[in-house]
Amino acid sequence: MVARDLLGKVLLYDGPSGRRAARIVEVEAYLGRADPASHAYRGLTPRTAPMFGPPGRSYVYFVYGMYHCLNVVTERDGVAGAVLLRGAEPLAGFDDAEPDALAGPGKLTRAFGLTIEHTNLDLVRSILTVRDAPPVPPRRVARSARIGLNDHATTHKPWRLYVRRSSGVSRP
DNA sequence: CGAATGATCCGA
DNA sequence: CGGATCATTCGA
Numbered sequence: 001m002v003a004r005d006l007l008g009k010v011l012l013y014d015g016p017s018g019r020r021a022a023r024i025v026e027v028e029a030y031l032g033r034a035d036p037a038s039h040a041y042r043g044l045t046p047r048t049a050p051m052f053g054p055p056g057r058s059y060v061y062f063v064y065g066m067y068h069c070l071n072v073v074t075e076r077d078g079v080a081g082a083v084l085l086r087g088a089e090p091l092a093g094f095d096d097a098e099p100d101a102l103a104g105p106g107k108l109t110r111a112f113g114l115t116i117e118h119t120n121l122d123l124v125r126s127i128l129t130v131r132d133a134p135p136v137p138p139r140r141v142a143r144s145a146r147i148g149l150n151d152h153a154t155t156h157k158p159w160r161l162y163v164r165r166s167s168g169v170s171r172p
Numbered sequence: 173c174g175a176a177t178g179a180t181c182c183g184a
Numbered sequence: 185c186g187g188a189t190c191a192t193t194c195g196a
Contacts, residue, residue, distance in 0.1 A: 028191070037191070047180065065177030067192050084191055106192045116179095148191055170192095 003029040003083045003161050006072060008136040011088060013112050014127045019093050020112055022102050023133065026087030026162040026169045028146045030071070032080030037152040040080030050120040051080045058128060060109070060119035067106030068115050072123060072130060086147070086160070089168035099167035107170075140164050147171060 012021045030038040032051065039061065040051045050059040051073055059071040059082050075081035088102040094111060102108045109115070114128070123130045143158040147170070162169045 030191070039191075042181085045181075061191085062179060063190055064192050065179070065190090069191060071191085086191085104192070110193095146191075150190085 002074065003027045003159070004141070005135075006083055006085070006130070007141060007161055007163060008133050010091065010131040010133045011085065011112070012129045012131055013114070015113050017093070017113060021091040021093060022088035022108075022112075023091055023168070024085055024088050024130075025136075025166040026085075026103075027160070028084040028086055029074075029159040029161075030082050030084060031154075031159075032075065032082075035154055037146065037149045037154055038080065038082075040082075044080075048080070051082050053077060053120065056123050058119055058121045058123055060114060060116055062116050063106075068109040069105040070109050070112075070114055070118070087162065087166070087168045087170045089166060103168050104170040136163055 006024055006027050009024050010021055032038050032040040039048045044052050050057055054077040055073050057073045059073055060068055062068055070085045071082035073082050086105045088108055090097045101111050118128055121128050140163050142162055142164050144160045145156050146160045149155045
């Protein structure tokens with residue numbers, strides 16, 4: 001699964017507050033050992049272990065003492081690589097949510113109620129899944145540099161993809 | 173622009 | 185063990 005293919009797909013979570021669903025509209029690719037900005041750059045640690053596991057699982061981490069971020073692991077078992085879910089449009093289960101309630105990686109996990117306990121889940125057949133949906137037409141997809149990174153050599157590469165003019169995108 | 177807020181990881 | 189860092193967010 002590649003970052004581009006994740007756009008438009010539906011994230012579905014059957015949690016304690018019922019079923020919540022959203023359309024993925026913003027992602028960022030992290031390439032693992034070859035990517036200085038990736039958590040996996042310095043090798044396997046307890047936290048990053050899911051990134052080195054089989055594809056199609058979740059990698060959730062806790063950052064800034066406040067927020068969680070959700071990734072989809074993309075590479076074969078033993079090879080690190082993941083796609084960060086940065087923004088989505090609420091579809092169901094978010095009662096009275098503003099259109100931008102999921103616009104940002106921390107906002108997305110907060111609205112879904114996802115935490116570190118949701119790391120390393122099978123995203124095909126667990127309570128947290130990614131479902132196929134009509135693909136986003138190429139003309140609706142934009143690219144940019146990744147957001148929030150420090151002093152990395154790869155920062156400028158256009159590895160952030162998002163759906164143009166979507167209210168679920170964190171930043172245009 | 174900077175505070176909030178705590179797990180994680182590296183180096184000593 | 186200590187402290188720098190951090191794939192963020194919100195409000196002044």
